[in-house]
Amino acid sequence: MSQLDDLYRRVIMDHYKTPRNRGELEDGSVTVNLNNPTCGDRISLQLQLEDGVVRNVKFTGEGCSISMSSASMMTEAVMGKTSEEALALADKFSALMKGEDVQFEDYEDVEALSGVNKFPARIKCATLAWNALRKGVEHGSGKHEGIEQ
Amino acid sequence: MKSEFPILQQDINGHPLVYLDNGATTQKPRSVIEAVKRYYEWDNANVHRGVHTLGSRATDAYEGAREKVARFLNAPASRQIIFTRGTTTALNLVASGYARQTLREGDEIVITPMEHHSNLIPWQQAAKATGATLKYIPLQPNGTVTLEDVEAAVTERTKIVAITYVSNVLGTINPISEIAKIAHRKGAIIVVDGAQSTPHMKVDVQALDVDFYAFSGHKMCAPTGIGALYGKAQLLERMEPIEFGGEMIDFVELHDSTWKELPWKFEGGTPIIAGAVGLGAAIDFLEQVGLDNIEAHEHKLVRYAMDRLSSIDGVTIYGPPADQRAGLVTFNLGDVHPHDVATVLDTEGIAVRAGHHCCQPLMRWLKVSATARASFYLYNTEQDIDRLAESLVKTKEFFGYESIG
Numbered sequence: 001m002s003q004l005d006d007l008y009r010r011v012i013m014d015h016y017k018t019p020r021n022r023g024e025l026e027d028g029s030v031t032v033n034l035n036n037p038t039c040g041d042r043i044s045l046q047l048q049l050e051d052g053v054v055r056n057v058k059f060t061g062e063g064c065s066i067s068m069s070s071a072s073m074m075t076e077a078v079m080g081k082t083s084e085e086a087l088a089l090a091d092k093f094s095a096l097m098k099g100e101d102v103q104f105e106d107y108e109d110v111e112a113l114s115g116v117n118k119f120p121a122r123i124k125c126a127t128l129a130w131n132a133l134r135k136g137v138e139h140g141s142g143k144h145e146g147i148e149q
Numbered sequence: 150m151k152s153e154f155p156i157l158q159q160d161i162n163g164h165p166l167v168y169l170d171n172g173a174t175t176q177k178p179r180s181v182i183e184a185v186k187r188y189y190e191w192d193n194a195n196v197h198r199g200v201h202t203l204g205s206r207a208t209d210a211y212e213g214a215r216e217k218v219a220r221f222l223n224a225p226a227s228r229q230i231i232f233t234r235g236t237t238t239a240l241n242l243v244a245s246g247y248a249r250q251t252l253r254e255g256d257e258i259v260i261t262p263m264e265h266h267s268n269l270i271p272w273q274q275a276a277k278a279t280g281a282t283l284k285y286i287p288l289q290p291n292g293t294v295t296l297e298d299v300e301a302a303v304t305e306r307t308k309i310v311a312i313t314y315v316s317n318v319l320g321t322i323n324p325i326s327e328i329a330k331i332a333h334r335k336g337a338i339i340v341v342d343g344a345q346s347t348p349h350m351k352v353d354v355q356a357l358d359v360d361f362y363a364f365s366g367h368k369m370c371a372p373t374g375i376g377a378l379y380g381k382a383q384l385l386e387r388m389e390p391i392e393f394g395g396e397m398i399d400f401v402e403l404h405d406s407t408w409k410e411l412p413w414k415f416e417g418g419t420p421i422i423a424g425a426v427g428l429g430a431a432i433d434f435l436e437q438v439g440l441d442n443i444e445a446h447e448h449k450l451v452r453y454a455m456d457r458l459s460s461i462d463g464v465t466i467y468g469p470p471a472d473q474r475a476g477l478v479t480f481n482l483g484d485v486h487p488h489d490v491a492t493v494l495d496t497e498g499i500a501v502r503a504g505h506h507c508c509q510p511l512m513r514w515l516k517v518s519a520t521a522r523a524s525f526y527l528y529n530t531e532q533d534i535d536r537l538a539e540s541l542v543k544t545k546e547f548f549g550y551e552s553i554g
Contacts, residue, residue, distance in 0.1 A: 038504060040504060040519045064489050122488070
């Protein structure tokens with residue numbers, strides 16, 4: 001199971017068992033609901049965007065260890081970042097999923113998910129939360145609902 | 150038996166492959182692969198039109214496969230076998246070509262919550278289009294239906310009862326013959342989803358007295374892209390084609406056309422000829438092994454699997470006891486998400502399905518978002534199940550599931 005150790009590193013299990021920023025925002029300005037119809041993973045992401053900055057972010061949802069730990073990490077990574085910085089991080093995460101050697105200087109936990117690129121069927125689990133973030137930031141304000149294929 | 154299946158001879162992630170995703174699709178024996186290859190190397194041509202030798206050979210091969218399917222299901226005549234892309238297409242053909250043409254407002258379609266989306270959404274849509282009502286026969290806590298509940302659900306207004314023979318999630322074997330009697334007594338027809346039954350047990354559409362019966366080839370050793378719909382002759386005659394074009398026409402005028410007779414009026418376009426040839430070869434293969442032997446073998450396996458898996462602390466098995474189910478086991482392992490279970494099993498060379506199995510209403514009934522499923526076929530062994538059980542124990546240790554949640 002050494003291959004697995006790469007995938008489910010301690011840090012992933014830590015985020016899965018003790019998710020950060022899980023819950024709902026009372027004053028969230030953007031809500032994004034996404035799901036993976038093929039597997040049933042779903043996330044509801046709430047963002048509080050102010051002057052182009054992610055002031056607060058929370059998520060609820062259900063899914064496997066990869067999708068939920070990735071959501072937890074994402075919220076920590078983008079908290080306090082500008083919209084541009086948050087989108088740049090989402091791009092970086094896409095690169096990480098393609099197996100590219102990228103660093104998350106401010107928040108290294110995310111790199112624990114690099115092993116997911118060896119499991120093609122699981123990449124969509126890891127990217128679900130980041131896709132929700134991208135939709136939320138790009139739409140800026142107002143409610144947005146979407147289905148992730 | 151495994152030696153007949155080339156694909157099963159490989160290692161996956163450093164372990165000999167244990168393929169337990171037969172409910173999704175089955176592997177192909179050498180004889181089926183060879184039959185498809187031989188068709189393309191020697192007989193390929195379009196059917197029903199070439200005057201030349203290859204055209205005749207291709208037509209004979211295609212129509213020969215239809216004869217085999219008719220005999221396999223004990224249909225009265227091969228013209229009652231419509232080749233389709235699979236079960237989904239076959240059920241949609243009935244929903245569009247029969248249900249939408251005949252249903253009126255206030256009519257009822259009766260189904261169960263254990264239906265695959267393919268035997269649910271076509272009826273949902275037909276009901277919406279015609280103003281008919283979609284009704285559900287409730288499930289017992291162990292995932293079966295009682296005949297009393299069928300009696301109560303099917304009324305004089307019911308025109309169609311659509312039900313799966315075997316549940317792809319619970320493994321439940323439904324009493325089709327008895328349900329058909331109830332449906333007919335109330336003046337309804339019965340449509341049966343045979344995707345999970347046809348590969349695993351002897352099916353006799355006349356003894357069951359079903360009006361329509363659909364199945365897929367790829368779940369019974371044949372290639373993907375081929376399946377069939379059986380229908381009673383007078384119903385098929387009444388049905389309108391839903392696909393128009395080549396192959397299905399009789400005379401074409403500028404402003405009107407007439408259709409060929411059964412079964413060709415439902416087979417517009419060049420069909421999946423090689424697929425039909427492969428299906429014929431698969432039927433030969435299964436009949437050589439014997440459907441009764443396959444059923445007995447899988448029954449032994451499912452009993453063994455339920456014993457082994459239920460002895461693992463934290464495993465929840467869904468569905469009826471072993472003596473009331475077909476060869477599959479759907480389960481969860483503590484709080485470990487089934488996708489995580491499937492990924493760990495994959496690293497051990499074991500293929501299982503994880504997800505909602507195209508049964509979202511049933512998942513809600515089970516109060517789970519997803520499950521893992523091990524489904525067996527004639528080439529599986531008790532050793533395969535031992536490997537599954539051992540790997541599940543490892544998975545549990547890996548996730549330390551007791552401390553989750």
